[in-house]
Amino acid sequence: MDRKISYPHFGDNHVDNPPSYPQYGDNLVDSLGITSDGPDSRLRNAANHDMQSDVHMDHTPQRDSVESDSQTDQVNAVAPVDRPAHHQADTSTSPQRIAFTTIRPADQTNQTKASETHHRDANPVSINRTMLSLALPTFVQLIAEPAFILIDTAIVGHIGDEALAGLSIGSTIILTAVGLCIFLAYSTTAQVAHLLGAGRRREGLQAGIDGLWLALGIGIALVIGLFAGAEPLCRALGGKGAVLQQAVTYTHAVVLGAPGMLLVYAANGIFRGLQKVRITLVAAVSGAVLNTALEVLFVMVFRWGIAGSGAATMIAQWYMGLFLVIPAVLWSRSDGASLRPRLDGIRAAGSDGIPLFIRTLAIRAAMVATVASAAHMGTSVLAGFQAVNSSWNFAMNMLDAVGIAGQTLVATALGAGHVDQAKRLTRATGRAGLVTGAAIGVAFAITGLFAGHFFSPTPHIQILIAAGMVTMGAFFPLQGWMMAIDGILIGSRDYRYLAATCTATAAAYIAVLTLLDGAIMSGGAPAGTATTTATALGGSGFSNDTMRTVALWITFNIVLMGGRGLCNGLRIRTDRWMR
DSSP, X not given: OOOOSSOOOOSSSGGGSOTTSOOOSOHHHHTTTEEXXXXXXXXXXXXXXXXXXXXXXXXXXXGGOOOOOGGGTTOOEEEEOOOOHHHHXXXXXXXXXXXXXXEOOHHHHHHHHHHHHHHHHTOHHHHHHHXXXXXXXXXXXXXXXXXXXXXXXXXXXXXXXXXXXXXXXHHHHHHHHHHTTTHHHHHHHHHHHHHHHTTOHHHHHHHHHHHHHHHHHHHHHHHHHHHHTHHHHHHHTTOOHHHHHHHHHHHHHHGGGHHHHHHHHHHHHXXXXXXXXXXXXXXXXXXXXXXXXXHIIIXXXXXXXXXXXXXXXHXXXXXXXXXXXXXXXXXXXXXXXXXXXXXXXXXXXXXXXXXXXXXXXXXXXXXXXXXXXXXXXXXXXXXXXXXXXXXXXXXHHHHXXXXXXXXXXXXXXXXXXXXXXXXXXXXHHHHHHHHHHHHHHHHHHHHHHHHHHHXXXXXXXXXXXXXXXXXXXXXXXXXXXXXXXXXXXXXXXOHHHHHHHHHHHHHHHHHHHHHHHHHHHHTSSOTTXXXXXXXXXXXXXXXXXXXXHHHHHHHIIIIIIHHHHHHHHHHHTXXXXXX
């Protein structure tokens, strides 16, 4: 199959497409390059048929010439392109659009392409614009699952306290299980982008299909395991009586959507690797709208209780999965990829995911240790911690989106063998993460001064929330840079290094937290007791709780985030991460 130029940008905006590219009005389908053609309306991939030649503007065809097949590399000629009828009509109405293929010697073509690529990629404005176009839709997609839980919380809260408490337990189980599988998106993104950058498009899409099969298999295993183990898991998290019953009911309903959500992860990896992220934005927004409508219908109208809430989320998850998987499969099939499950491919996708799973598990363990440490510091500190942590998790999606954008671009550059370009993109991504982190940090700190009123009516808790958010805000630039470089290393498939350093950093952080807890416990009774609360407005309890909150978040940022940043920074100073 003839492959001429670097991966085309279909449909994210009209100017991405060449003038001869068919525009049928369906932007979603056009964005995939899949169109219907001919009397039988068969699906075909526009990349295979319409991108075989360049369409040039302003009577300067020589500037954008493309490679010929290997059999004609030594021929220098201009050949007209055989166009379908609807393309001929298009060119006839636009006299400046000249469609032809220039066949040049391979070395001359490569030199021309390298010069143009260097000029384009060296432009900081172009790099930043590309990163922004990838990061914004990715951010919306990243908050899809938390948005589902937030919608569930808002609706279930009207059922009763037991239902809301049960939702808290059930959502913790599903978010933890699904969150540990985020490697499906990361590894698929890197693999697809690498292969596409290397000009091995069919293999890249085949890797994406293998990732989809892996996601489906893991999802089915999660359904079986979590459905059977729902009651003991909910009981282990503190569920009792009516709360336990509500938690089990919700878990049984929502876990049936786990395969759909994992398919979303893998499909997102495909589209990120293709640098076609607008469809993931559409899927996330439409999924949230569907979830909200079904929540109201099932819970408020049909009176199905918390089971209706879980069913609504389950349906929305499957809807998003199919919304993304169907076009990804159509695109892959039209490019020659096999849709059958290949054990070797699935095994390879799984082996890539194991180090990323270990990395994610280490980070999760560190976060669990942070919650436990806050609990040891007392009820008041834990309450303030929950508000700060929830806000921080939302804000971190913005930083993660920057890292994912850099991951996609660097993976493509490395796949094409453009090491200098990858280094430029790494520096640009690091700067973008730093600037984004600084902006979010200022907003986070300022918001923290007033946000306490939205989380708690208690003045003492409000003070702790303000102290925590201001402290976190000061470290957001560090976090932004660290997350950006983290994405770069994932894009370069430096998975084992990330697994090793995240595990070591998490272990060191947990050890420091243990020492911090010991120092606090040796200083007296935990804060948050009745005595502390009584003296909150003037006694030592207020001072102790504030100091403990600040100490906890400083330790978190310096040891865990700073440690990860240090390891990432040392790695990119070498060339060993570029593969």
